[in-house]
Amino acid sequence: MAGTATGDSDEKIVTEFGGPIGATLIMVWSHCWMYYLWLSLEFYQGGVFFPNDWTTFTSQMSHAIPTYKTFIVYWGFILFQVVIAVILPGPIVKGLPVPTENNKQHDYLCNGISCWYLTLILTGVLYYYDIFKVTFLIENMGSLITTAIIAGDFVSVCIYLAGIFQAKQIRMYGNIIYDFFMGSYLNPRIGIFDFKMFAEIRASWSQLFLLTLAAALKQYETIGYITNSMIIMLVAHGLYSNACMKGEECIPTTWDIFYEKFGWMLIFWNLAGVPYVYCFQSVYLLKNSDINHSNLVTAIMLVVLVTAYYIWDTSQSQKNTFRSILRGTYVQRWTFPQLPWKTIENPRVLKTESGSTLLIDGWWRYARKIHYTCDIVMASIWALSCGFTGVLPFFYPVFFFFMIMHRYFRDYDRCERKYKKDWVKYCEIVPYAFIPYVY
Secondary structure, three states: OOOOOOOOOHHHHHHHHOHHHHHHHHHHHHHHHHHHHHHHHHHHOOOOOOOOOHHHHHHHHHHHOOOHHHHHHHHHHHHHHHHHHHHOOOOEEEOOOEHHHOOEOOEEEOOHHHHHHHHHHHHHHHHHOOOOOOOHHHHOHHHHHHHHHHHHHHHHHHHHHHHHHOOOEOOOOOOHHHHHHHOOEOOOEEOOEEHHHHHHHHHHHHHHHHHHHHHHHHHHHHHOOOOHHHHHHHHHHHHHHHHHHHOHHHHHHOHHHHOOOOOHHHHHHHHHHHHHHHOHHHHHHHHOOOOOOOHHHHHHHHHHHHHHHHHHHHHHHHHHHHHHHHHOOOOOOOOOOOOOOOOOOOOOEEEOOOOOEEEOOHHHHOOOOHHHHHHHHHHHHHHHOOOOOOOHHHHHHHHHHHHHHHHHHHHHHHHHHHHOHHHHHHHHHOOOOOOOOOO
């Protein structure tokens, strides 16, 4: 039997997520919310609605019945991404030592950027020659959502049972609902192919950008041009997705890969939630093509977006490069875009009694979670691209804010226990959490 990993105990996590009851509510809410957002977009132009006519509701939901075409498109995309994730070239990066696996360091083939560009090129070729129109994703969104939901739930069951039958389960709480929600398996993989890392990057963010691209192309086919507001979303999702791919070698050492089990929480949201919930603003702008910011407002929003992206990208690069150099796993490679100040020469650090070294230089001398601040700013730009014409476009930044704050306090508590007095010293050196000189 697998042992228990160091770090947060699941008893602490149970309290934070509300235990089995909280897990159940989150799972039910996630399914219902995905359908609510789709119904809003499909039949109410993205507005708030209250279903009070059962006949109308069932008629509308019939448009979400999966078809063999949506099954082929969804699983064809996933399987294609799996194949190229295995065969395309890329650097091999080692993850962190896993305490529950005798400190084994898994190898990760980080070829995300080549897979990403191949996907974009192939999408363009298929669209241009009318072999497969990516606008299919928008025209059949209801059926695709159900297909993705079934996929998320099905894969969650398979991975959960695999962890049990292969005796790979760790940190089990003892309640089947909560254990299913959090997962049983930490690192499900076949050879060098890691299911969790694939889901977090390839299955989620690639799909999201393709959905936004589909919305933009559908808008162009409908009204003859792409609005400024839609351009903002294209840039936003393009930059974020590209960043995930070009910086994939940083992913193996993140908290999700190193510690979080691959349960329903991660599987469902990466296979279904992230692409089909986070694309709401893009589809909202398609359904409301009269929303079109002026050139000046668009320019201002793009400047704010790109600035936040630059700080987010370079701050992540600074920290992950610093950590990989310490571990001797740093891999230097050229990807687009190359941004100035993405690495720090001879950075200032704080050495702790636990043996860890904390970075107190670069962007990280200004705020401990400056990348979270940039994430929230970028999420807000997504919502503001829709103007103030509705409430639902603002769901994502509000949801993201509370999610990121939950993660911040959870991380703060963990670091306080791990570093003790050194954490107090670190907070004195870098006193601001999110906004330099403010908070």
